[in-house]
Amino acid sequence: MAEAAQSPGDPGTSPKPLFAGLSEIAISRDIPIEGEITIPVRSRIREFDTSTLNESVRNTIMRDLKSVGKKFMHVLYPRKSSALLRDWDLWGPLILCVALALMLQKGSDNEKDGGPQFAEVFVIVxxxxxxxxxxxxxxxxxISFFQSLCVLGYCILPLTVALLICRLILLAEQGPINFMIRLFVVIVMFAWSVIASTAFLADSQPPNRKALAVYPVFLFYxxxxxxxxxFTP
Incomplete structure (x- = not known):
């Protein structure tokens, strides 16, 4: 006599596991598995090289100074380059602005004569x-906001050099020849600043509006x- 099939609810039967039979399913080796769970060695090395978290303060300062010096060279030898636009910073413009303000201060015993002039130069720039x-x-x-500030600030370098030369010339006796030399130096450095700034900023403007963009630069310098x-000391 055949045994009667026991129902699932019978107390004598043990329930089958929920995931029974999955172990019998074999995954074919032909099925491709996409993605990687490991980071490539090259990517880890590149990330380690570009990170500055483990860099010393001295190396950071020297790297920034070299970057500022390279941008100064781009201004002294103006050419169409994206160096100032790509790696912009405001350290160079800040240094030049402070140097201008300090050299334009008149030597006086009264502190009120020097303070406003420093603020005036700083605000004008x-x-x-x-x-x-x-x-x-x-x-x-x-062009972005800070890229434009970077270019305009770095291109003050020729005028800062002109101010330094004029201060040296003013150490001699003042006269018409003295003034003509200072006028020549200032005109040359003014043209240098305008040419250097337009070399970087001209291509960022629409072709039919370049004159409107260059005119304020001309007035600024x-x-x-x-x-x-x-300036007279």
Missing amino acids: WFGAVTITLNSKLLGGN FVISWMILT
Whole structure:
């Protein structure tokens, strides 16, 4: 007599495991498995090389100084390059602005005579650079805000050199020849600053609006040049 099939609810039967039979399923080796769970060695080495977390303070300062020096060389030898636009920073413009403000201060025993002039130069440089940048953006320029500030600030370098030369010339006796030499130096350095800045900023403007973008740059460096030329210790 055949045994009657026991129902699942019978107390004498043990329930089968829920995932019973999965062990009998074999995964074919022909099925490709995508993705990797390990990080490639080259990627880890590259990430370690570009990280500055383990870099010493001295190496960081030297690297930044070398970067500022390279940008100064790009301004002294103006050419179409994306170095100032790609690796922009505001250290160079800050150094040049402080140097201009300090050299334009008149030697006086009264502290009130020197303070406002420092603030005046500082405000003229940064307010003028911000105004030119906003004008460039409104004209449809494809350059970022800080990239424009970086270029305009670094291109003050020729005018800073002109101020240093003029201060050395003013150590001699003042006269018409003295003034003509200072005028020549300031004009040359003014043209140098305008050419250097337009070499970096001209291509970022629409072709039919380049003149509107260059004109404020001309005025910006003209005001700084006038301050240098009219300076008397």
